[in-house]
Amino acid sequence: MSQTNSSQFKVEVTGVSKRYNIYDKPVDRLKELVTRNRLCCHREYWALRDINVQFPKGVTALIGPNGSGKSTLLQIIAGVLEPTSGTVERRGRITAILELGAGFQPDYSGRENVILNGMILGISREEMETRIESIAEFAEIGDFFDQPIKTYSSGMVVRLAFATAVSVEPEILLVDEAMAVGDQNFQTKCRDHIWKMKQSGKTIIFVTHDMDMVRSWCDQAVLLNGGQTVKVGDVNEVVEAFEDLMNHHDKVAVKRFTAPVETAKAGV
Amino acid sequence: MATSLEEKAQEKALLINNNTGGAVPGAIPGYSSNKPVEMAANGPAVLWQNRNILLLMVKRDSMGKYKGSLLGALWPLVNPIGHLLLYTFLFCIILNVQFGKTGGVGNFALYLMSGLLPWGAFSEALSRSSTIILEYPNLVKRVVFPLPILPLVTVLSPLVTEAMAFSMLLVAILISTQKFHASVAYLPLIALSQVLLTAGIAWVLASLGVYIRDIKHMMALLLSAWMYATPIVYPASKLPQEFQFLLWINPMAGIVMDYRRVVLEGLPPDWPHYGTYTALAVVVAILGFKFFDKTKKSFADVM
Numbered sequence: 001m002s003q004t005n006s007s008q009f010k011v012e013v014t015g016v017s018k019r020y021n022i023y024d025k026p027v028d029r030l031k032e033l034v035t036r037n038r039l040c041c042h043r044e045y046w047a048l049r050d051i052n053v054q055f056p057k058g059v060t061a062l063i064g065p066n067g068s069g070k071s072t073l074l075q076i077i078a079g080v081l082e083p084t085s086g087t088v089e090r091r092g093r094i095t096a097i098l099e100l101g102a103g104f105q106p107d108y109s110g111r112e113n114v115i116l117n118g119m120i121l122g123i124s125r126e127e128m129e130t131r132i133e134s135i136a137e138f139a140e141i142g143d144f145f146d147q148p149i150k151t152y153s154s155g156m157v158v159r160l161a162f163a164t165a166v167s168v169e170p171e172i173l174l175v176d177e178a179m180a181v182g183d184q185n186f187q188t189k190c191r192d193h194i195w196k197m198k199q200s201g202k203t204i205i206f207v208t209h210d211m212d213m214v215r216s217w218c219d220q221a222v223l224l225n226g227g228q229t230v231k232v233g234d235v236n237e238v239v240e241a242f243e244d245l246m247n248h249h250d251k252v253a254v255k256r257f258t259a260p261v262e263t264a265k266a267g268v
Numbered sequence: 269m270a271t272s273l274e275e276k277a278q279e280k281a282l283l284i285n286n287n288t289g290g291a292v293p294g295a296i297p298g299y300s301s302n303k304p305v306e307m308a309a310n311g312p313a314v315l316w317q318n319r320n321i322l323l324l325m326v327k328r329d330s331m332g333k334y335k336g337s338l339l340g341a342l343w344p345l346v347n348p349i350g351h352l353l354l355y356t357f358l359f360c361i362i363l364n365v366q367f368g369k370t371g372g373v374g375n376f377a378l379y380l381m382s383g384l385l386p387w388g389a390f391s392e393a394l395s396r397s398s399t400i401i402l403e404y405p406n407l408v409k410r411v412v413f414p415l416p417i418l419p420l421v422t423v424l425s426p427l428v429t430e431a432m433a434f435s436m437l438l439v440a441i442l443i444s445t446q447k448f449h450a451s452v453a454y455l456p457l458i459a460l461s462q463v464l465l466t467a468g469i470a471w472v473l474a475s476l477g478v479y480i481r482d483i484k485h486m487m488a489l490l491l492s493a494w495m496y497a498t499p500i501v502y503p504a505s506k507l508p509q510e511f512q513f514l515l516w517i518n519p520m521a522g523i524v525m526d527y528r529r530v531v532l533e534g535l536p537p538d539w540p541h542y543g544t545y546t547a548l549a550v551v552v553a554i555l556g557f558k559f560f561d562k563t564k565k566s567f568a569d570v571m
Contacts, residue, residue, distance in 0.1 A: 020569065027479060027480055029479055030476070030480065030563075078411075079412045082565050082566075098409075098410050103407055103410045103413065104406055107332065112328065120321065120412070124320070125324070
C-alpha cells in the first residue's frame with residue numbers, strides 16, 4: 001500500500017524535535033547519562049520543534065533567518081546529530097557537506113582525506129583510488145593534493161569536499177552554506193553538477209540565503225523560524241513569506257538597535 | 269560564531285552571478301556499482317565492518333607520529349633505549365635490584381625491557397585515549413563516523429612501535445644468551461589479552477574525556493602510580509608477601525610476568541595467572557565498549 005507513497009519521497013522527517021540541555025558544568029551531563037535522568041541538572045533549549053517535512057526528488061531549499069534551525073535540521077537528516085524525538089527516513093546513499101571541510105582531518109593530505117571519506121561512506125579503498133584523479137581534477141587542487149589539508153585555503157577545502165561528496169554519486173546530497181565560499185568559476189561548476197544531479201532524479205537539500213537561486217532552481221522550499229516550520233511547498237509563496245518575515249524582523253531589529261542610543265542621549 | 273559564518277556566506281552569495289552559462293565542467297565519473305547502501309552495523313560488529321578504516325588510521329598514526337622530526341623513524345628505538353639507560357643506572361647500579369638467577373647489569377636490562385616495552389604501549393594508549401575524540405571534531409560533527417574505532421587507534425598505533433622495539437629485544441636476547449626459546453610462540457596470546465585490556469580502558473577514558481576535561485591531567489599521575497605497582501623495574505618476587513595479591517588484581521602485572529617467562533625463561537605463560545588476567549581483560553573490554561556505545565550519542569552535542 002505504502003509502496004508508491006514511500007518511493008515518492010527520498011527523505012521523510014516525521015515529528016523531529018531537537019532539545020539541547022544546557023548544563024552549567026560538563027560533568028552534569030555525564031551524571032544524567034549514567035543515572036538515566038534520575039539526577040537532573042539542566043536548562044532546556046529547543047532548536048527544533050515537531051518538524052514534519054517530506055523531500056521528494058529534485059532540489060529543496062531550506063531558508064530562514066539566522067538561528068532558525070536550518071543547519072540543525074540538515075545535521076539531523078545527515079545522521080550526525082540524534083533527534084531528541086521523531087524519526088528520519090532516508091532512502092538511498094546520502095552525503096553531506098556541512099560547513100567547511102566535511103569530515104576532513106587537517107593533518108591528512110587531500111588524497112588521504114578523500115580515501116578516508118569514501119571509506120566512511122562504505123566505499124572500498126580500491127574503488128576510491130580509481131576515481132581519485134578525477135576528484136583532484138574537478139576540485140582543481142593541483143600540487144596541493146598531497147599536502148596536509150591545513151595548508152589549504154578555505155576555497156580549496158570546499159572544492160575538495162564538494163568533489164568528494166558528489167564523486168560517490170549520492171542519491172541524496174545535503175549542502176550547508178559551504179558552497180558560497182568557492183570562487184565564481186567553482187560556483188558555476190557546482191551548480192552545473194547539481195543541475196545534472198537534479199536532471200537525473202537525485203535529491204538535493206541545501207541551505208541558502210540566495211533567494212534568486214531559490215526561485216530559479218528549487219522545486220520546493222522550506223521556511224524555518226525559531227525551530228519551527230513556517231511554510232513548506234511552492235517556492236514563490238515560501239520566499240514571499242520569508243521576505244515578509246525578514247522585513248518585520250528588520251524593523252524590530254532597527255528599533256532595538258536604536259533604542260539604547262536614544263536612552264543614552266537622554267541620559268546625557 | 270554561527271552568525272558570522274552565515275553572514276559571510278550571505279555576503280559571498282550576493283557576489284555570485286546567477287547566469288550560470290559557460291563551459292560545462294568535466295564531470296566526475298560516478299559511483300557505478302549498484303550495491304545496496306550498506307547499513308551501519310550496531311554494537312561490536314561496527315569494529316569488524318570498519319576494519320579497513322581502522323587499518324588506514326593506525327598506519328597513518330604510527331607512521332605520521334614522528335613525521336617532520338630529525339630522527340624520524342629512529343624515535344621508536346631512541347626512546348626505549350633512553351629509558352633503558354636511565355632505569356638501569358637508577359635501579360640496577362644505584363639501588364642494586366637483581367633479576368633472574370644470575371643477576372647482573374645485562375640481565376637487568378633484558379628483564380627491564382621485556383616489561384617496559386609492553387607497559388609503554390599500554391600507557392601511551394591510555395594517556396592519549398582521553399583526548400582522542402576531541403582530536404577529531406570533524407569526524408564527530410560532520411560525518412557519520414564509526415566512533416568506537418577512534419580509541420582503538422590509540423591502542424593499536426603504539427603497539428606497532430612496541431612490536432618493532434620488541435623484535436630488536438628478541439635479537440638482543442638471542443645474542444646475549446645464545447639461546448632461542450620456542451616459547452616466544454606464545455607472544456601473540458599475551459599480546460591479545462593486553463590489547464583487550466587496553467581497549468576496554470581506552471573506550472571508557474575516551475568517552476569520559478569528552479565530558480570531563482580533567483581526565484587527561486589525572487592520567488600522568490595515575491599511570492606512574494600504576495607503573496610502580498607493576499613489577500617492571502623490580503622482580504615480582506621482591507614484592508612483600510602482604511602485597512602479592514596486587515599481582516593478581518593488576519592484570520598488567522600478570523601480562524608483564526608472562527612476557528618475561530616466554531621470552532627470557534623459555535616457559536609457557538603461567539596458565540592460572542593467564543586465565544585470570546585474560547578473563548579480566550575480556551570483561552573490561554565488553555564493559556568498556558558498552559559504556560562508550562551508550563555515551564557516544566551526545567558527543568556531538570557536547571563538542
